[in-house]
Amino acid sequence: MLSLRRVSAGYGSFRALFDVSLEVAAGEAIGVVGPNGAGKSTLMRVISGMLRSSSGELVFEGRSLTRLPAHRIVEAGIAHVPEHRRLFAKLSVEENLRIGAFLPQARRHYAERSEWVYALFPRLLERRRQLAGTLSGGEQQMVAIGRALMSKPKLLLMDEPSAGLAPLVVEQVFNLVRLIREQGFTVLIVEQNLQQVLAIVDRAYLLEVGRIRLSGSAAELKDNAMIQQAYMGL
Amino acid sequence: MTRVDIFLLEAVINGILLGGVLALLALGLNLIFGVIDVVWICYAELVMCGMYMLFWLHVFFGWPILLACLAAIVGVAGLGALLHLLVISPILGSAPINQLLATGGMLFFLQSLATLLFGTDFRNIGLRLPVIELGDIFISYSRLLAFGTALIGAIALYLFLSRTYLGIAMRAIAQDREIMGLMGVDQRRIYLTTSAVGGALAGLAACLLVLQYDVHPFIGLSFGPITFMICVLGGLGNMIGGFVAAFIMSQIIAIGGYYFSIEISYVLAFVFFIVLMFLRPQGLLAR
Ligand SMILES: Nc1ncnc2c1ncn2[C@@H]1O[C@H](COP(=O)(O)OP(=O)(O)OP(=O)(O)O)[C@@H](O)[C@H]1O
Ligand SMILES: [Mg+2]
Numbered sequence: 269m270l271s272l273r274r275v276s277a278g279y280g281s282f283r284a285l286f287d288v289s290l291e292v293a294a295g296e297a298i299g300v301v302g303p304n305g306a307g308k309s310t311l312m313r314v315i316s317g318m319l320r321s322s323s324g325e326l327v328f329e330g331r332s333l334t335r336l337p338a339h340r341i342v343e344a345g346i347a348h349v350p351e352h353r354r355l356f357a358k359l360s361v362e363e364n365l366r367i368g369a370f371l372p373q374a375r376r377h378y379a380e381r382s383e384w385v386y387a388l389f390p391r392l393l394e395r396r397r398q399l400a401g402t403l404s405g406g407e408q409q410m411v412a413i414g415r416a417l418m419s420k421p422k423l424l425l426m427d428e429p430s431a432g433l434a435p436l437v438v439e440q441v442f443n444l445v446r447l448i449r450e451q452g453f454t455v456l457i458v459e460q461n462l463q464q465v466l467a468i469v470d471r472a473y474l475l476e477v478g479r480i481r482l483s484g485s486a487a488e489l490k491d492n493a494m495i496q497q498a499y500m501g502l
Numbered sequence: 503m504t505r506v507d508i509f510l511l512e513a514v515i516n517g518i519l520l521g522g523v524l525a526l527l528a529l530g531l532n533l534i535f536g537v538i539d540v541v542w543i544c545y546a547e548l549v550m551c552g553m554y555m556l557f558w559l560h561v562f563f564g565w566p567i568l569l570a571c572l573a574a575i576v577g578v579a580g581l582g583a584l585l586h587l588l589v590i591s592p593i594l595g596s597a598p599i600n601q602l603l604a605t606g607g608m609l610f611f612l613q614s615l616a617t618l619l620f621g622t623d624f625r626n627i628g629l630r631l632p633v634i635e636l637g638d639i640f641i642s643y644s645r646l647l648a649f650g651t652a653l654i655g656a657i658a659l660y661l662f663l664s665r666t667y668l669g670i671a672m673r674a675i676a677q678d679r680e681i682m683g684l685m686g687v688d689q690r691r692i693y694l695t696t697s698a699v700g701g702a703l704a705g706l707a708a709c710l711l712v713l714q715y716d717v718h719p720f721i722g723l724s725f726g727p728i729t730f731m732i733c734v735l736g737g738l739g740n741m742i743g744g745f746v747a748a749f750i751m752s753q754i755i756a757i758g759g760y761y762f763s764i765e766i767s768y769v770l771a772f773v774f775f776i777v778l779m780f781l782r783p784q785g786l787l788a789r
Contacts, residue, residue, distance in 0.1 A: 316684055338683025348684045356674045367674050370667055371686035419686055 269294040269454055270315070270346075270423060275324030277314045284310040286478045287324065292423065297445075297455040299465045299472035299486070301499070307478040308458040309351050312427045315456070316348035317341040328423070343371055347421035351428055351458075353412040357401025361392055364400050364411050368418030377420070385414040388447065406437040413444065417453075424448065426457040430464070442468060462499045466490050508638050510760055517756025518749065519645040522652035523710050525748035527729045529659055529741060530703035536676045536739035537696040540590055540601050544609035546726030548585075548701060550616060552578040552708025553717040557625050567629065575705035582701020583694055591693070609722070616719035624716035631713065648710035655706050656745065662699075663741075672696055676739065728755075728768075731775045737785020747786055751775075 270292040277285045284307045292298050300308050313319040315326065317338035326333040333341055342348075347368075356364055365385060369378045386393040389410040395403060400411055409429055416424060429445065430438040442464050449455055449468070459465035466472060466486045474482040474495065482492065489495055531545050542548075552574045559570035589604050631643040663669035671687050672695075682689055707725075715721060732751050736743025751771050758767025782788065 318680065318683060337688070339686050339688045342684060342686040350681055350684065354678055354681050356677045358677055359670065359674060363670050363674075366667060366670050367685045367687075370671060374686070375667060415685075 269296075270326075270328050270456070272315070273325045273327075275314060275321050275326060277310055277319055277321045279319075283322075284478050285314065285321075288475075288478075288480055290473060290480070290483075292454060292456055294422075294454055295452070296471065297449050297457065297469045299469035300456065300458045300475055301460070301462055301465060301472055302475035302481075303499075304460075305477075306475040308475055309427050310478075311475065312348060312351075312425050312456075312458060315341075316346060316425060318348070318350075339371075342419055342421070343373075345420075345422035346425065347416035347419050347423070348425040349412050349416045349427060349429060351431070353408050355400040355408055355411055355415075357399065359400060360397050361400055361403070361411055362396040364415050365396075365418050368415035371419055374419045378418075381418050381420060385417055388417075388451075389414055389444075404437075405433045406440055409433065409441055410444070413448070417448075421453070423454045423456065426455065428458050428460060430459065430461055438464070462495070510757070512639050512641075513756045513760035514753065515639070515641060516645065517753040519641075519649040520756065521749035521752035522649035523707055524725070524729060524732060524752055525745045526652040526655050526703055526707050526710075527725060528732045528736065528744035528748045529656060530700045530707075531729060531733050532736070532739055532741050532744045533659075533672070533696060533703070534700040535733070536741070537672050538586075538590065538594075538693050539676075540594075540598075541605065541738075542585070542700070543602060543605040543726075544585075544612055544722075545700075545704060546722035546724075546729060547609050547612040548578050548581055548704040549708045549711065549725060550717070550719065550722040551581055551612060552705040553712045553715075553721060554616060554620060556709060556712050557627055557717050560627060561625075571709040574708055575702050578705030578708060579698045579702035582704065583698040585701070586694055586697035590697070591690070594693075609726075613719050613722070620719065622718060622720075624718045626716045627712050629713060642714070644713035648713060651706070651710055655703065659699075659703070668692070668695060728771070731771070735775060735778060735786055737788050740785055740787060743785050743787040750786075 272288055272290045274287040274289055275285060276283065276287055288311060300311060302308055310319065314321045317333065317336055321334060328344055328346060331344065333344065356367065365382050369375055369381060374381065391407055392410055392414060395407065400408065403411065413429065426445065430441045433441060438461065445455065445457060446468050457465060457469065466489060469486050471483065471485050472489050473480050482489065527545065531542060534540060534542050555574040555577045556570050559565040559573055560567055585608065589608060590601065593600055593604060634641045634643055634646065663673055671692055675682050675689065675692055679689065728751060732747045733744050735751070736747035754771045754774055755767045758770040
């Protein structure tokens with residue numbers, strides 16, 4: 269469904285990604301793990317068009333994304349839940365969902381889509397007139413995910429949805445991700461909670477200083493000695 | 503009631519009526535600033551252009567006044583879009599001072615162009631609307647009309663910003679520009695639409711002002727500076743703040759004009775502005 273071939277990217281003269289290649293098949297859940305500053309968010313930004321790649325190729329469903337601006341990539345069917353959620357704090361929950369459905373094809377199905385999101389996150393229905401900035405961290409993450417789902421994406425990119433949340437809420441967020449998977453979405457998720465993310469994905473990539481260090485099935489990575497030593501404290 | 507009270511009341515009412523048009527201009531300027539993060543120094547000159555459009559269409563080409571008004575609104579909306587495309591868009595990424603200089607340059611350009619084309623004559627549209635007599639109070643019908651229309655314009659803008667996808671996106675973009683693309687929003691289109699809406703508000707203001715004032719190339723100077731003061735007083739980009747500030751400033755001008763003279767009243771408004779900038783630099787309604 270999505271494939272990256274030797275993609276490089278950076279900020280100004282600083283290079284954050286080096287020749288990254290990656291495959292996501294329809295229906296899969298894929299994890300991207302790695303330490304702080306590895307380039308995980310940069311990778312997500314390149315896929316969603318927030319950042320232009322400097323070389324390499326991105327193909328989604330047989331179509332090149334390499335030169336497309338971000339709003340065209342959403343149109344193609346990729347939604348990005350950005351790092352730190354990035355809600356419109358001074359807009360209500362409902363207005364945040366409306367923005368998520370800005371594209372003409374999503375507008376037409378707004379009523380049905382929002383009903384579906386509210387069914388997925390009943391908490392949001394109670395709070396839909398509340399300003400997004402006044403919600404709890406877990407609720408805000410629900411809005412961020414719901415907002416991305418409003419465009420009815422085929423592929424959902426999630427950048428550390430559990431960051432900054434209390435352990436109990438982290439548990440809830442992983443349950444949400446599992447729920448979204450079951451709804452048939454293809455998911456590419458960045459996470460630092462290695463144990464938990466490996467429990468919900470099919471395969472994962474380990475990114476270190478801008479390069480793919482390792483990749484394999486979730487089970488393989490869980491048993492990998494290097495990963496156990498460096499990231500799981502075993 | 504004594505006679506003095508009635509004149510004071512009349513001044514207050516006139517102040518409210520003036521406030522409506524100023525509020526409309528403040529809304530337009532704040533909208534542009536909030537969404538595009540650019541200050542259109544030449545905003546009042548767009549109003550001047552609208553007044554000329556109306557004058558020529560109605561007086562010279564004999565268009566019916568309502569049609570001419572509509573054409574002026576559409577025309578100034580187009581002018582706003584053009585201003586964005588030709589002047590702002592190429593320098594969006596550069597330092598704010600460059601943008602100020604560019605739109606400031608447009609101010610002189612438009613004034614000079616109008617002088618060149620139309621001369622410095624004062625031109626009147628020649629429409630005399632009646633004066634309404636309420637007991638002992640006289641209210642000019644054109645001012646009442648201006649106020650009512652400005653209020654309707656403000657309400658329409660409010661509905662647009664709170665109910666439509668485009669309007670909500672305009673409010674969102676002021677909070678986080680970078681992720682608008684992820685929402686499927688093409689920033690350039692939003693900027694262009696905003697510029698057109700801002701222009702349309704200036705066009706509407708032009709229709710209302712032409713009822714009360716003569717047109718000349720420097721008419722913008724009568725409204726530009728006071729509009730900027732109002733926007734800053736309300737907190738730049740703060741729509742509600744600007745709306746409230748417009749009525750406060752117009753009251754100062756009206757009541758000051760009643761007790762002293764119209765020149766002194768502008769001085770008072772300016773002093774009030776400066777004092778408030780010391781007390782509340784973030785704007786009237788800032789928390
Ligand atoms: N806007 C930016 N400008 C310049 N450098 C940046 C920018 N964003 C990220 N970087 C740099 O790029 C590198 C990769 O950053 P990135 O945010 O992709 O890491 P990450 O893996 O997501 O880290 P974290 O787990 O902390 O979120 C880092 O060295 C970072 O300093
Ligand atoms: Mg990151």
